[in-house]
Ligand SMILES: Nc1ncnc2c1ncn2[C@@H]1O[C@H](COP(=O)(O)OP(=O)(O)O)[C@@H](O)[C@H]1O
C-alpha cells in the first residue's frame with residue numbers, strides 16, 4: 573500500500589481552447605474537472621490500476637467539498653484533515669497541438685495545528701505501508717521543511733519515503749535524505765543550481781544526489797522519458813506517443829507507476845518502464861485524467877542501461 577500526502581491539493585479545471593491569445597475573450601470548446609494535486613494524482617492513478625493507495629489531504633471550503641466528492645466518485649481512499657481555509661482551484665489551458673499552460677493558485681493559509689494534524693494523519697495511515705509519498709508545492713503557512721519532517725518521522729518508524737516537489741521544499745527534503753526523489757528536468761536544474769542541457773549532465777547531477785545518500789533519483793524528462801540512477805545502476809526509459817493531449821499530471825502518473833511496480837516487487841528496470849508507460853499514457857488523455865489498464869495498451873516502452881550522454885534535452 574502507498575500513502576500519499578498532498579499538503580496543497582487542488583480542484584483541477586482543464587479548459588480546451590483553439591488558441592491561447594492574451595487580452596481576448598476566448599470560448600472554450602471543452603472543460604474537465606478532476607481532483608488534483610500531485611499526491612492526489614498519484615493515489616488516483618494507483619487506484620485506477622487496481623492498486624492500494626490512500627490520499628491524505630487538507631480539506632476546507634466549497635472547493636474542498638468538491639475535491640472530496642471527486643475523490644469519492646473515483647473510489648480513492650482518503651484521509652481528509654479539516655482546515656479553515658478553502659482548497660485552491662488550478663486551471664490548465666490546453667491547445668490542440670498539446671501545448672499546456674498551467675495557472676496554479678498559492679493555496680490556503682495553513683495554521684501550525686493544521687500542519688501537525690496533516691503529518692499525524694499521514695503517519696497514522698502509513699502503518700504497514702510500502703511507501704509514503706510527499707508531493708507538490710507547500711501552501712502558505714506550511715514550514716519549508718515539511719517534507720524534511722515527513723522523511724524524519726517516516727524513517728523513525730522504519731518506513732520508506734519518496735518526495736516529488738520543487739524549489740526550497742525539495743531542497744529541504746533532500747537534506748533529510750529521502751529514499752527516492754522524482755524531480756522533472758527543470759526541478760533538478762533548480763535543485764542543483766545549474767543548467768543541465770544533456771542527458772549526461774542530468775546523469776551527473778543525479779549521481780551527485782545519490783552520493784549524498786538518496787537511494788533512487790528518478791528524473792522525468794517529458795518526451796525523453798525518465799532516467800533512474802542508484803549507487804550501482806543507470807537506466808533510461810522512454811515511450812513514443814503520437815497524439816499528446818494534456819501533460820497535466822503526467823509526472824504524477826509516472827511516479828505512481830514506478831512506486832506501484834516497486835511495491836509489487838518489480839526490479840528497477842521493470843518499475844521504471846511501468847512508470848514511463850503510465851506517464852506516456854497520461855499524456856494521451858484529456859485534462860488530468862489518469863490511465864486505466866486499457867489506456868496502457870499500444871504504448872511501446874524502450875529501456876537502455878547505456879544512455880546516450882550527448883542527447884540534448886530540448887524543451888518539451
Ligand atoms: N510528449 C511526451 N511523449 C511521451 N511521453 C511523455 C511526454 N511527455 C511526458 N511523457 C511521460 O510523462 C512523464 C512525466 O513527464 P514530465 O513532463 O517530465 O513530468 P512533470 O509532469 O512532472 O513535469 C515522462 O517521464 C514520460 O514518461
Ligand SMILES: O=P(O)(O)OC[C@H]1O[C@](O)(COP(=O)(O)O)[C@@H](O)[C@@H]1O
Nearest residue numbers: 608609610662676708709820821822
Ligand atoms: O503543487 P503544485 O506544484 O502547485 O502543482 C499542483 C498541480 O500539479 C498537478 O498535480 C499536475 O502535475 P504537473 O504540473 O506535474 O503536471 C495538478 O493536479 C495540480 O494542479
